[in-house]
Amino acid sequence: MPSYYAGTANDAPARPQLTNEERCDVCVVGAGFTGMSAALELAERGYTVIVVEAERVGWGASGRNGGQLVNGYSRRLREVRKHYGEETERAFAEMALEGQAIIRERVARYDIDCDLRVGNGIVAMHHSQMREIEDRVNEWHRHGHDAMRLIGEDEVRDYVNSDRYVGGMFDPLGGHMHSLNYVLGEARALEQLGGRIFEQSRVVSIDRMAKPCVHTADGLVKAETVIVCGNAYLGDAAKDLSSRILPVSSQVIATEVLGEDEAARLIPSDYCIEDIRYIPDYYRRTADNRLLYGGGTVYGGNDPSSIEGKILPELHKTFPHLKGVKIDFAWSGNFALTMTRYPQMGRVSPSVFYSQGDSGHGVTTTQMLGRRLGEAIDGQLSKFDVFEKLPNIPFVGGKLLRVPYCVAGSWYYGLRDRLGL
16 A cells, blocks of 8 residues: 555656766765755755665655654753753754754745645643643743743644643644655756756665765766765665664554545644654644544564554544544655664765764754755855764664664653553
């Protein structure tokens, strides 16, 4: 069964396979959110850019996610301060809203048809979770991000019509969109600026010389600089990078068309919604009035035996009257988890840059990090350095035990969520 995004995507050309030798200023490995954001940033700055993709544009996590524009990172700003100091926390906070602004800027500039909508909410199931949400709102306000609003039990149904929640925080600077159509729009914009994209061209090796080379099975790109953006789908092209992350699959379903009235009854605000649990549910209305609902994780990146079996029990708890509704789409996609839950960005040689590991917060973060990569290659390193200086801590247990370690951690935090702690 294809994803909702693949089943409803805008028309896009099949790009050629790389079969000979090409030259450019910058070669980008991976045509997902990070790669296309960086490529477009560089093309706008006048660089010649080639993107090399193993499958098709947006085939990986960028075309399989929940489509939610949620500002911030996978971990709290206070955790940044705790581990890396106040200066790094301030830098993270200053960049926290940049990703959504880039998306809106590019949608407008390049006329990208991706059903972009306004607003996201993070909701609480228990009053203990509301205390956590209130603390988050105060944290955003301390950093000057005043748009986030705390909503109590008396108002939460104006945003999402479920008995499950006691309140939440709602951000008009968040939003949601058709993820695949957005990245396809970025690809079209890149080509309008002279960039080239090669699909079905899996990278097998990267020579990290002063002037690096990117090798596929049938072709070669010689560049001044390379950016590696394969994330959870990088494979063996750069084993030292893929060993620093853990692929994690998340599952998503989309219902049959419910009709405008029913969709509006479920989520009157048309915001995207996620809950605050360690492993959250996330959902939203689509432009054609379906309910798109995701959640659950499988560490290691494997698919569960039944995607519907994993997601439907939670959907029915949120909206009990949807029991029996037909499911038209069910799919899975992998994101890259880091041990710290912070993104990893840096250089593996003076001319080979990388970005990976957004840890489930990639829709907006990738856009910001793509801009950081473009700036760095153009000689502006101050914001890039904030991320490059962060240590890449390996997973406890190494390659063999990292999955059991993460499963044990998720079980512990899941138990806390169930007990309302």
